[in-house]
Amino acid sequence: YNVNIQNMVRLGLALSSVLASFLSTAIAFTAQTRSNTKSFVSVSSNSCVNRNLNVRYNVPADISDWDTVKSAADREPPPSSFFVLQENSVKAAKLAIDQGERLIEVEYPPLPADVLESEDVSAYDVSKANVRLAVEFAKSFAVEYDMETAILVPDEAELAIALENYQNNRPFPKLQINSLLRNDDDDSEESASNEKGNLSFFQFLFGGNSGTVKPLKGTKMYIILTASAQELPDVEELYNLTRDDDAVICFYNLKLDVLRGDLGAPAFPGKDLQDRFLSRVKPVYYLRTRQYSRSIATPPFILNFQGCLFRSYPGQFQTLLDTGDGQYRRVKGNDIRPALGGFKEELIQELIDIGAIQEESKTLNFLRTGYKTTTWWEEEREEASMEWRT
Numbered sequence: 001y002n003v004n005i006q007n008m009v010r011l012g013l014a015l016s017s018v019l020a021s022f023l024s025t026a027i028a029f030t031a032q033t034r035s036n037t038k039s040f041v042s043v044s045s046n047s048c049v050n051r052n053l054n055v056r057y058n059v060p061a062d063i064s065d066w067d068t069v070k071s072a073a074d075r076e077p078p079p080s081s082f083f084v085l086q087e088n089s090v091k092a093a094k095l096a097i098d099q100g101e102r103l104i105e106v107e108y109p110p111l112p113a114d115v116l117e118s119e120d121v122s123a124y125d126v127s128k129a130n131v132r133l134a135v136e137f138a139k140s141f142a143v144e145y146d147m148e149t150a151i152l153v154p155d156e157a158e159l160a161i162a163l164e165n166y167q168n169n170r171p172f173p174k175l176q177i178n179s180l181l182r183n184d185d186d187d188s189e190e191s192a193s194n195e196k197g198n199l200s201f202f203q204f205l206f207g208g209n210s211g212t213v214k215p216l217k218g219t220k221m222y223i224i225l226t227a228s229a230q231e232l233p234d235v236e237e238l239y240n241l242t243r244d245d246d247a248v249i250c251f252y253n254l255k256l257d258v259l260r261g262d263l264g265a266p267a268f269p270g271k272d273l274q275d276r277f278l279s280r281v282k283p284v285y286y287l288r289t290r291q292y293s294r295s296i297a298t299p300p301f302i303l304n305f306q307g308c309l310f311r312s313y314p315g316q317f318q319t320l321l322d323t324g325d326g327q328y329r330r331v332k333g334n335d336i337r338p339a340l341g342g343f344k345e346e347l348i349q350e351l352i353d354i355g356a357i358q359e360e361s362k363t364l365n366f367l368r369t370g371y372k373t374t375t376w377w378e379e380e381r382e383e384a385s386m387e388w389r390t
Contacts (some may be wrong), residue, residue: 066314069095069314070314070315072315073092073312073313073314073315073316074315074316074318074333075315075330075333076088076312076315077328078287078308078310078320078328079287082133085108085287086133086136086137086140088285088312089106089108089137089284089285089312090137090140090141092284092285092312092313093106093137093141093250093284093285093313094141094145095284095313095314096282096284096313096314097221097248099314101248101282101284102239102243102246102247102248102249103239103248103249103251103280103281103282103387104248104249104250104251104281104282104283104284105250105251105254105256105281105282105283105284105285105286105388106137106250106251106252106253106284106285106286107251107253107254107255107256107283107285107286107287107288108253108285108286108287108288109287109289110126110129110130110133110253111125111126111129113289124161127161127162127226128161128164128165130225130226130252130253131151131162131165131177131225131226132165133253134151134223134225134252134253135151135171135172135175135177137223137252138151138172138175138221138223139171139172139175141221142172142173142174142175143172143173143174143175146174147174147220147221148174148216148218148219148220148221149174149175149176149219149220149221149222149223150175150176150177150178150216150219150221150222150223151175151176151177151178151223151225152178152179152180152222152223152224152225152238153177153178153179153180153225153226153227154179154180154181154226154227154228154231154234155179155180155181155211156179156181156182156183156211158179158226159177159178159179162177162225162226163177176216178216179211180213180224180227180231180234180235180238181211181212181213181234182211182212182214183211183212213234213237213238213241215238215241215242215245215247219242219247220245220246220247220248221247221248221249221250222238222242222247222248222249222250223250223252224249224250224251224252224254225252225253225254226254227254228259229259229262229263229268229269230267230268230269232259232269232273232277232278233269233273235249235251236273236276236277239277251281256278256281257288257340260274260278260375260377261375261377263377264376271376271377272383274377274381274384275381275383275384276383278377278388279377279381279384279385279386279387279388280385280387280388281387281388282313282387282388282390283311283313283337283388284311284312284313285311285312285313286309286310286311286317287308287309287310287311288308288309289306289307289308289322290306290307290308290309290340290343290344291304291305291306292304292305292306292307292344292347293305294348294357296357296358297358303351303356303357305321305322305347305351305356306322307319307320307321307322307328307331307343307344307347308320308322308328309337309338309343311337315333316333316334316335317333317334317335317336317337317338318330318331318332318333318334319331319332319333319334319338319343319346319347321347321350321351331346331347331350332346332350335390336386336389336390337388337389337390339374339375339378340374340375340378341374342374
């Protein structure tokens with residue numbers, strides 16, 4: 001009898017030890033999950049911006065007082081998670097649409113910074129993430145705002161990839177995923193052949209007959225996804241075809257800054273596309289991070305720093321300095337979007353002000369930057385609009 005009691009006590013102690021270990025692991029996992037959720041982009045405690053994350057949007061619900069809306073958006077902090085990012089980007093886009101904007105841009109990293117920098121992440125992974133985020137973004141307009149909405153990828157081959165995780169091309173009511181170029185209304189033998197993938201060598205190499213731009217009947221909002229510089233003229237054609245319908249075209253995570261730089265190169269559209277079309281695209285929600293290095297005279301001799309250019313319509317373009325651990329401090333707000341060189345200079349001036357680096361002579365500074373700190377599309381161009389900078 002005593003032996004049985006002793007065995008039962010030993011068994012109880014063993015079970016208690018296993019249970020305690022399990023609870024400890026669960027608590028640690030929960031804490032780590034919460035930490036990762038908060039680490040998307042946060043703001044330092046000494047920042048001038050509001051850190052009240054309990055508010056769903058950092059823009060007042062009453063938009064009748066536009067000055068109050070503008071003032072709140074000027075100080076809006078970057079999102080602390082993808083959930084907050086989605087809500088704030090939808091709010092900013094809706095405000096712009098209500099003000100009559102028909103060409104808008106939403107730009108932000110589709111994956112956390114540490115994931116994007118990983119060698120294991122492919123263009124396919126980024127594309128799938130963009131599709132998932134675009135569907136969530138579009139759902140708000142289709143379901144909550146009752147707008148017939150379409151997500152458009154460049155062609156039918158891209159469409160097949162975009163629909164891999166969906167049963168059909170209508171994931172939600174009033175929302176469809178389709179292609180910008182389509183052959184669905186062309187019954188010719190050549191069209192049927194091309195749809196099956198039987199393209200000639202020259203058609204494959206130069207695009208061939210991959211379809212035509214066709215508006216979708218009744219659609220009030222088009223969200224352009226995964227388009228390259230070669231497809232931008234097709235987007236312009238869509239805009240011209242839907243101008244009378246007052247349809248909205250949203251450039252979603254296309255990295256227009258990069259695509260603009262390709263204009264004018266061989267086999268790419270000309271620079272005039274920026275003047276007549278892309279310069280009219282208004283950034284309504286814009287979040288781009290930049291990393292820099294600078295040599296200094298004291299150890300460690302190389303200073304790595306990074307910042308973020310952030311804008312939530314109708315607010316200013318905020319220059320934010322990374323203070324470590326994903327914390328950002330507001331450096332400056334600009335009503336006119338700064339050029340990339342100007343953005344870098346604002347970060348450097350902040351580092352000088354806080355004593356992180358020493359101010360240099362004008363000659364040495366000129367040797368660092370050169371005589372030109374802007375790209376061609378950032379310069380004032382006579383035929384270009386200022387919409388993309390305001």
